Amino acid sequence: MITYKTLAKALNMTEIRARRLLKSKSLRKTSYREFEYLIFKRDIGPYPEGTAVIFHNDYEPKVVPGYPQISRILVLRVAVPQHFRDQVIVEEKLNGYNVRVVSYAGKLLALTRGGYICPYTTHRIERIFRSKGIEDLEGYVVFGETVGLENPYTRYRYPECEDFCFYVIDVMKDGTYLPIDSKKKFCEDNNLECVRELAKVNKNDVDKIWEIVKVMESEKREGIVLKDPYNRVPPLKYTTSITNIGDIAEGMKYMFDEGRTYLFPRILREVFKSFEEEPNEELLKERIKMLGEAILLEPLNAVKKVNIGEAIAEEFVLKFYSENVIDEFLSYMQKQGILLNIKNMERENDEIIIWFMKPKRTNLELRNIMSSGLSPLD
Amino acid sequence: MITYKTLAKALNMTEIRARRLLKSKSLRKTSYREFEYLIFKRDIGPYPEGTAVIFHNDYEPKVVPGYPQISRILVLRVAVPQHFRDQVIVEEKLNGYNVRVVSYAGKLLALTRGGYICPYTTHRIERIFRSKGIEDLEGYVVFGETVGLENPYTRYRYPECEDFCFYVIDVMKDGTYLPIDSKKKFCEDNNLECVRELAKVNKNDVDKIWEIVKVMESEKREGIVLKDPYNRVPPLKYTTSITNIGDIAEGMKYMFDEGRTYLFPRILREVFKSFEEEPNEELLKERIKMLGEAILLEPLNAVKKVNIGEAIAEEFVLKFYSENVIDEFLSYMQKQGILLNIKNMERENDEIIIWFMKPKRTNLELRNIMSSGLSPLD
Numbered sequence: 134m135i136t137y138k139t140l141a142k143a144l145n146m147t148e149i150r151a152r153r154l155l156k157s158k159s160l161r162k163t164s165y166r167e168f169e170y171l172i173f174k175r176d177i178g179p180y181p182e183g184t185a186v187i188f189h190n191d192y193e194p195k196v197v198p199g200y201p202q203i204s205r206i207l208v209l210r211v212a213v214p215q216h217f218r219d220q221v222i223v224e225e226k227l228n229g230y231n232v233r234v235v236s237y238a239g240k241l242l243a244l245t246r247g248g249y250i251c252p253y254t255t256h257r258i259e260r261i262f263r264s265k266g267i268e269d270l271e272g273y274v275v276f277g278e279t280v281g282l283e284n285p286y287t288r289y290r291y292p293e294c295e296d297f298c299f300y301v302i303d304v305m306k307d308g309t310y311l312p313i314d315s316k317k318k319f320c321e322d323n324n325l326e327c328v329r330e331l332a333k334v335n336k337n338d339v340d341k342i343w344e345i346v347k348v349m350e351s352e353k354r355e356g357i358v359l360k361d362p363y364n365r366v367p368p369l370k371y372t373t374s375i376t377n378i379g380d381i382a383e384g385m386k387y388m389f390d391e392g393r394t395y396l397f398p399r400i401l402r403e404v405f406k407s408f409e410e411e412p413n414e415e416l417l418k419e420r421i422k423m424l425g426e427a428i429l430l431e432p433l434n435a436v437k438k439v440n441i442g443e444a445i446a447e448e449f450v451l452k453f454y455s456e457n458v459i460d461e462f463l464s465y466m467q468k469q470g471i472l473l474n475i476k477n478m479e480r481e482n483d484e485i486i487i488w489f490m491k492p493k494r495t496n497l498e499l500r501n502i503m504s505s506g507l508s509p510l511d
Numbered sequence: 512m513i514t515y516k517t518l519a520k521a522l523n524m525t526e527i528r529a530r531r532l533l534k535s536k537s538l539r540k541t542s543y544r545e546f547e548y549l550i551f552k553r554d555i556g557p558y559p560e561g562t563a564v565i566f567h568n569d570y571e572p573k574v575v576p577g578y579p580q581i582s583r584i585l586v587l588r589v590a591v592p593q594h595f596r597d598q599v600i601v602e603e604k605l606n607g608y609n610v611r612v613v614s615y616a617g618k619l620l621a622l623t624r625g626g627y628i629c630p631y632t633t634h635r636i637e638r639i640f641r642s643k644g645i646e647d648l649e650g651y652v653v654f655g656e657t658v659g660l661e662n663p664y665t666r667y668r669y670p671e672c673e674d675f676c677f678y679v680i681d682v683m684k685d686g687t688y689l690p691i692d693s694k695k696k697f698c699e700d701n702n703l704e705c706v707r708e709l710a711k712v713n714k715n716d717v718d719k720i721w722e723i724v725k726v727m728e729s730e731k732r733e734g735i736v737l738k739d740p741y742n743r744v745p746p747l748k749y750t751t752s753i754t755n756i757g758d759i760a761e762g763m764k765y766m767f768d769e770g771r772t773y774l775f776p777r778i779l780r781e782v783f784k785s786f787e788e789e790p791n792e793e794l795l796k797e798r799i800k801m802l803g804e805a806i807l808l809e810p811l812n813a814v815k816k817v818n819i820g821e822a823i824a825e826e827f828v829l830k831f832y833s834e835n836v837i838d839e840f841l842s843y844m845q846k847q848g849i850l851l852n853i854k855n856m857e858r859e860n861d862e863i864i865i866w867f868m869k870p871k872r873t874n875l876e877l878r879n880i881m882s883s884g885l886s887p888l889d
Contacts, residue, residue: 204885205885205889207884208884211883211884213884215884216884388775388778388782396778397771397774397888398888400766400774400810401810403807404814408811408818420803421800423803425798425804425806426799428778428802428806429781429782429798429802430799432778433782433786437786502586502783505589505593506586506589506593507590508585508779510776511583
């Protein structure tokens with residue numbers, strides 16, 4: 134049972150404050166199996182948005198801090214020398230979704246960026262961790278990126294991972310992030326895969342960072358995260374054009390869903406990337422074409438689909454090793470207001486493979502436009 | 512003096528309701544010379560947003576109804592046959608700003624779409640109307656589009672008007688819009704210019720409408736407004752690609768101002784235009800290029816300007832025939848939170864020509880990015 138007394142103790146705050154918090158809209162209460170938990174919908178005191186406090190009848194509550202938003206660089210040659218102290222570790226930024234793994238009450242739990250315990254992610258991560266002999270993470274919080282195609286959130290095809298993989302980004306112990314070398318040691322000791330360290334450079338060697346960005350670009354990878362080796366300053370991120378424009382294309386398949394919100398921030402990124410990179414005329418033309426196509430052709434294809442009676446839905450395939458988890462996952466999505474349709478299901482040995490369709494608002498909007506011929510906007 | 516009693520009488524509503532309205536945020540109170548007036552910030556009863564109620568000590572208050580938002584067509588072949596009764600008048604849609612002209616207390620007053628009496632527009636319109644011998648509009652409200660380059664709002668170069676012109680769109684008498692033929696007669700009688708009537712077509716003759724759109728396209732004109740000859744159904748509008756994409760280009764010069772809000776609705780227009788028009792491969796490629804350039808190159812140029820220390824500002828030239836009006840105009844803009852800078856001023860006979868610079872939020876945002884290298888967004 135969640136009470137303001139236990140919450141106050143867990144967060145080390147006054148009971149008055151805890152009581153007020155519990156009644157506020159800043160916390161959302163939900164549950165997973167035998168766990169009840171609270172999710173922070175905004176930064177509260179030292180805890181970032183996405184922080185979760187998990188309760189279990191037989192254990193002290195567990196606080197899992199949210200992973201802070203990483204600031205984005207628009208001009209490398211300005212930001213890097215100003216922001217960092219001396220050395221900068223360049224890590225690869227992977228295109229997936231952020232997951233925190235903790236152990237609590239004898240279980241491994243995987244939380245999404247928002248703070249939800251995702252039954253599917255937990256299920257898959259648990260298998261990976263168990264296969265590496267990890268049963269208990271003790272006091273560690275393992276922050277990582279889940280990549281591959283078999284997930285309900287962010288799918289991007291990596292040559293090294295087509296299904297479901299987890300790469301450690303950061304490790305926290307007692308509320309403090311480990312220095313990068315200790316994080317790498319933690320991964321080695323536990324046989325976990327770490328995101329790639331691409332280089333260690335002096336903060337003034339922006340040319341070297343640009344070289345790396347160009348390699349990432351040519352390999353169609355998302356981008357980089359720059360870190361201080363000892364976390365003395367917060368990390369910063371930077372993404373490739375292939376990602377900036379690719380995100381727009383992906384989003385514009387569902388223009389009234391992701392498309393609408395994706396556009397502006399990614400255009401801003403690409404504008405400043407072009408400013409600093411100074412691509413030659415041919416490359417600039419190519420980027421302009423890619424951008425124009427992302428913005429015009431992707432939604433045009435969606436309209437054509439709707440016109441011939443097809444539905445616009447996000448499709449993905451998940452792999453389960455337990456029937457229970459399927460139900461848990463479906464009701465978890467439902468609690469978040471998402472009603473998934475099952476398109477197909479196959480069994481193969483101990484695997485259950487399910488093809489899902491996630492309905493999109495875009496489908497309804499385009500359908501309405503096609504039937505009235507009128508715009509819902511100006 | 513504005514009181515709830517006079518307001519109740521003017522709007523033909525109960526005094527209780529008028530009193531509540533006066534206290535609400537739905538009305539904004541402001542003044543122009545000897546006039547005090549109220550502006551409707553939203554639709555209230557039968558009065559559209561932008562309606563103004565003007566008060567003068569010696570006269571009964573005057574209600575100037577707002578000009579309703581015209582719905583936008585995305586698919587002509589669907590919307591036109593469904594929406595209209597039989598015949599459809601195709602008028603040209605001009606790229607300018609909507610103005611209502613009324614006479615009240617012996618004066619001609621020009622109101623913008625939002626309901627404000629614009630001292631500059633009033634000044635210029637008054638000269639045009641006087642030159643045509645119009646001193647009093649009696650009970651008529653003349654709705655028109657102001658086009659040309661000499662205005663503080665929307666500048667677009669038309670071969671037939673480079674300075675300041677006013678074209679009548681609609682005329683209202685006693686709260687009712689005149690049928691189109693009567694409107695044309697009103698314009699002839701008063702020697703006022705009407706927006707061009709391009710055709711009168713049967714509602715099923717969408718091919719003819721498409722022909723007109725293509726002519727407008729080739730002449731780089733904004734688009735069309737479709738009207739029922741007797742206003743039995745509301746008008747609808749449709750714009751050319753040159754305008755959809757041109758607006759984006761114009762807006763993206765100031766990406767944190769207009770750019771941000773312009774993007775999505777105009778992309779939507781262009782997507783459906785491509786869907787219905789089915790441009791050949793070459794034309795589609797050309798549009799994709801135009802769109803990509805609008806989105807990437809315009810803001811890139813702005814960043815380059817900021818980088819060499821230039822300011823991003825909207826520049827325009829206005830022509831005055833009275834010193835007083837300059838002050839009135841400046842304080843009018845100031846009341847709306849816009850501090851204009853005067854870049855240059857010239858006198859020529861009875862004309863005072865002033866070059867203005869309107870500061871943009873984009874200037875500050877780009878400057879901040881250039882100095883931190885970081886994104887204000889994700």
